[in-house]
Amino acid sequence: MSIKMRLGRRVLAALVTFAAFQVATLTAHSADAPPLLAWGPSGWGGDDYNPTIPDAVGAIDALRTHKDALGFNMNGANDPTRTNHWEGVQRLMSGEGRYLVLSRALGSESEDVAFVVVEMASRNNQGLRFRSNRLSPDPICATVPPDEDRIVFSAHHEAGFAHAGGMQSLGNILAVPFERSGVGSKVVFYDVSKPLNPVRLGNVVDHSSLAGEAGTATLGKLADGRFLLVIGRSDANILDFYVSTGLDIRATSYELFYTWHASELHGGDGEFGDYQTLNIVAQDDGSIFMVGMHKSLAGFVGRDFVDLFLIENGSGNSVSITKVNAKHLFCDDGCDLDAAGGAYIDPAGRLYLYATTHDNDGPFAGNECFADCAGADCSVELAEFRPVPHADCGEIEDAWVELYSDHDFGGRSVIVDFPDRDLEDYSNFKHVEGFGDEASSARYCVPLHATAQLWQHDGCDGDVLELVGDGKFHNIPDLSSFSFGDKTSCFQWRGGPFARAGADRTVECTGSPTSVPLDGSASILLEGTALEYFWAGPGVTFSDPHGAQPIGSFPLGTSPITLTVSNSVGVDSDDVTITVGDSTAPTITCPSNLIVDATMPAGAVVNYPAPVASDGCGIASLVCAPVSASTFSVGITLVQCTASDLAGHRASCSFTVKVKSPAEQTADLIVKVNGLNNVTDATKNSLLVKLQAAQDHMVAGRQRGACGKLLDFINEVNAQRNKKQLTDAQAADLIADATRIMAALGCS
Numbered sequence: 001m002s003i004k005m006r007l008g009r010r011v012l013a014a015l016v017t018f019a020a021f022q023v024a025t026l027t028a029h030s031a032d033a034p035p036l037l038a039w040g041p042s043g044w045g046g047d048d049y050n051p052t053i054p055d056a057v058g059a060i061d062a063l064r065t066h067k068d069a070l071g072f073n074m075n076g077a078n079d080p081t082r083t084n085h086w087e088g089v090q091r092l093m094s095g096e097g098r099y100l101v102l103s104r105a106l107g108s109e110s111e112d113v114a115f116v117v118v119e120m121a122s123r124n125n126q127g128l129r130f131r132s133n134r135l136s137p138d139p140i141c142a143t144v145p146p147d148e149d150r151i152v153f154s155a156h157h158e159a160g161f162a163h164a165g166g167m168q169s170l171g172n173i174l175a176v177p178f179e180r181s182g183v184g185s186k187v188v189f190y191d192v193s194k195p196l197n198p199v200r201l202g203n204v205v206d207h208s209s210l211a212g213e214a215g216t217a218t219l220g221k222l223a224d225g226r227f228l229l230v231i232g233r234s235d236a237n238i239l240d241f242y243v244s245t246g247l248d249i250r251a252t253s254y255e256l257f258y259t260w261h262a263s264e265l266h267g268g269d270g271e272f273g274d275y276q277t278l279n280i281v282a283q284d285d286g287s288i289f290m291v292g293m294h295k296s297l298a299g300f301v302g303r304d305f306v307d308l309f310l311i312e313n314g315s316g317n318s319v320s321i322t323k324v325n326a327k328h329l330f331c332d333d334g335c336d337l338d339a340a341g342g343a344y345i346d347p348a349g350r351l352y353l354y355a356t357t358h359d360n361d362g363p364f365a366g367n368e369c370f371a372d373c374a375g376a377d378c379s380v381e382l383a384e385f386r387p388v389p390h391a392d393c394g395e396i397e398d399a400w401v402e403l404y405s406d407h408d409f410g411g412r413s414v415i416v417d418f419p420d421r422d423l424e425d426y427s428n429f430k431h432v433e434g435f436g437d438e439a440s441s442a443r444y445c446v447p448l449h450a451t452a453q454l455w456q457h458d459g460c461d462g463d464v465l466e467l468v469g470d471g472k473f474h475n476i477p478d479l480s481s482f483s484f485g486d487k488t489s490c491f492q493w494r495g496g497p498f499a500r501a502g503a504d505r506t507v508e509c510t511g512s513p514t515s516v517p518l519d520g521s522a523s524i525l526l527e528g529t530a531l532e533y534f535w536a537g538p539g540v541t542f543s544d545p546h547g548a549q550p551i552g553s554f555p556l557g558t559s560p561i562t563l564t565v566s567n568s569v570g571v572d573s574d575d576v577t578i579t580v581g582d583s584t585a586p587t588i589t590c591p592s593n594l595i596v597d598a599t600m601p602a603g604a605v606v607n608y609p610a611p612v613a614s615d616g617c618g619i620a621s622l623v624c625a626p627v628s629a630s631t632f633s634v635g636i637t638l639v640q641c642t643a644s645d646l647a648g649h650r651a652s653c654s655f656t657v658k659v660k661s662p663a664e665q666t667a668d669l670i671v672k673v674n675g676l677n678n679v680t681d682a683t684k685n686s687l688l689v690k691l692q693a694a695q696d697h698m699v700a701g702r703q704r705g706a707c708g709k710l711l712d713f714i715n716e717v718n719a720q721r722n723k724k725q726l727t728d729a730q731a732a733d734l735i736a737d738a739t740r741i742m743a744a745l746g747c748s
Contacts, residue, residue: 030257031243034224034226036222036312036313036319037286038288039220039222040223041284049171049221050170051346051347052284059350061325066332066411068383069132070134070149071144071379071382073144073380077113078112082359085340086104087105088102089101089342092174094172094193095194098119099117099119099195101118102116104164105164114156114178115155115174118149128348128390129389131384139433142369143363144364158188160180165179165277166217167342173192175188177216185208186206187204187207187229189201189203205229213233215236216230216236217232218231226247226252228241228243229243229244229254237261237274238262239278242254242255258319265322268324271307272323275307279343287310288312291343292307293353304330305327306353308324309321309324331355331383334357335383351387353384354383355382388402389415395498398445399444400416403438403439404441406441407440407477414439427491429489429491436489437487439487447470448471449469449498451495453465454488454491457489465483496569496572497565498526498574501520501575502520503576506581507554509580509617512556516554517551518535520535520565525567534546534564535562537552537560540552540553554580559579582649585649587614587643588622589613590641591609591610591655592655594655596632600743602633603633607629608655608657610622617646618646619644620648623641624639625640625641626639634659638655638656639657641654669691672737673691683720683725687716690710691713694709713734714739717738
């Protein structure tokens with residue numbers, strides 16, 4: 001909500017508290033309180049649930065008190081302001097964990113935006129910590145986030161409502177509260193499984209009958225499969241608890257079962273701060289916790305806190321809320337918990353907090369620190385409060401060293417992640433966020449064959465403390481116990497080299513062999529002479545086995561490849577598997593249908609042309625049945641042909657072979673005689689009468705008679721040739737046909 005609204009409401013805080021018990025007794029409920037136990041234990045990536053964590057109290061303790069600085073570009077979206085600012089932020093699991101959603105208040109409905117979707121495209125795609133995207137030799141306050149980290153979608157506002165408050169995502173569902181003075185309040189649900197295309201769902205919860213305010217919406221899944229919805233009223237000091245009537249989060253309605261007031265709080269310091277966001281976090285054992293982020297005073301003054309509350313069933317239908325932990329966080333001008341905040345659980349079950357500044361006065365091109373900004377070129381400052389990074393680092397890309405300004409890991413810190421090793425000037429810590437030689441304690445995880453060096457003087461001079469890698473997590477609570485004390489001024493990575501052969505790949509066969517480009521250019525050189533490369537693999541040849549990026553010639557199937565790199569410091573190898581697959585069936589084209597004459601009583605020996613078959617990776621076999629040069633009986637025979645490729649895919653085609661009977665051939669001969677050129681009708685008739693008689697015998701099944709008449713036909717042809725009524729060529733052609741028909745009949 002806007003700062004003006006928040007200040008005004010704080011004036012009424014005492015009155016709200018005074019009336020709490022009276023209001024509570026008058027609030028009606030329509031449902032029985034569900035057992036307040038969470039769904040789980042559950043992992044990352046669920047559709048309607050979030051990951052659980054092993055220890056919620058410990059997760060708050062593990063959070064770094066100082067942020068990692070991030071940011072994103074407005075990309076032309078409507079400007080927020082300090083009075084109509086960002087309200088809530090949620091990091092989504094969908095979209096490979098690279099998307100954020102931020103809700104906001106509006107100055108007027110014409111701005112038409114309820115929330116925006118931010119793509120952090122430069123960050124990791126595994127749902128893990130983002131790491132700062134604003135590292136550079138320039139001061140953080142002047143470092144613009146990468147262009148690709150930007151707003152990519154703006155959701156339309158709800159007509160009549162000018163304020164979207166603190167949200168919660170649960171799996172792929174986002175709960176967004178809306179309010180407007182004199183209009184009412186409600187919670188709208190969105191399907192964000194496709195972050196670039198959020199879908200508004202129809203199961204809206206109308207909260208107007210209870211209050212005109214809905215500043216926060218909190219959503220969790222219960223052990224019985226139903227869903228818990230908590231709507232915060234005035235600065236979340238009054239919470240309305242709802243339970244779903246069904247198990248389908250995209251369609252269920254909700255019923256109120258209890259209204260809770262801040263005066264009912266148990267435990268802790270008794271403070272229930274004015275929360276912009278309240279997010280449910282579930283523990284592996286089913287305990288339900290609520291994380292709240294707030295500032296002790298509005299505006300530029302006050303301190304930023306995260307609070308943790310245990311949510312349990314109270315007596316009767318009531319809810320019991322106990323404050324079980326709190327932590328002071330330091331935004332250092334890069335965020336404000338009076339603006340947007342939100343909790344997130346990563347795939348390893350670790351808790352993170354995200355927070356923004358009120359508006360979009362983050363760094364922009366050509367600016368100085370803390371300049372005002374309006375328009376498409378602006379950026380928003382974003383903070384990631386994280387736990388200690390991962391404790392396992394088998395690869396150099398997972399290595400990190402974190403240096404703290406105070407002993408025992410207190411104060412602010414600088415983390416040196418190996419992937420970000422070239423983004424800051426680590427040769428002089430005065431250039432690294434002004435950290436200087438403040439390092440007093442350290443935590444680190446460095447893999448085998450690598451060493452992190454802490455140097456006494458800038459330029460990496462003087463004495464050195466070497467953190468030799470073993471792939472495990474280590475603590476140094478007090479650097480002063482080492483030779484040059486806590487005066488670290490320079491940092492270097494040493495060791496290696498580290499071979500990187502690229503990711504395993506599956507490619508489509510394009511020939512035998514198939515050419516596949518290989519890339520070892522990501523191999524890492526930290527010290528020593530230039531890298532030398534050598535590629536090897538059984539059955540594979542390389543265009544240049546000593547090149548960083550050769551072309552390999554691969555057979556069909558899976559081929560293991562080893563890249564070995566070496567230099568004056570050492571040798572390292574990395575394996576990559578290239579699979580050449582063939583997912584495409586061959587093509588085959590059969591010859592046209594054939595018609596032949598029978599040449600013997602069994603039919604005819606037929607030689608047909610082979611079908612044409614092709615495949616990108618080669619044809620293993622091409623067979624037809626009946627085979628060419630087979631004897632085909634009189635009538636129509638289907639020839640079926642099948643081509644198989646090396647992967648076993650098949651393609652088939654077919655054609656027919658028709659073998660004409662003696663009677664059909666005799667009919668053809670009659671047509672031929674009738675078509676003779678320069679032959680008198682009398683001569684033709686002398687021939688036709690004998691052919692017609694032969695045909696009649698064939699139809700009647702009298703083979704001997706047919707043979708006799710065909711012999712008579714041959715004799716008549718010879719006679720007409722002798723009379724010069726037929727040419728020699730005509731006579732020879734007619735005799736050949738008659739002779740073939742006689743052979744087909746089996747005439748002796």
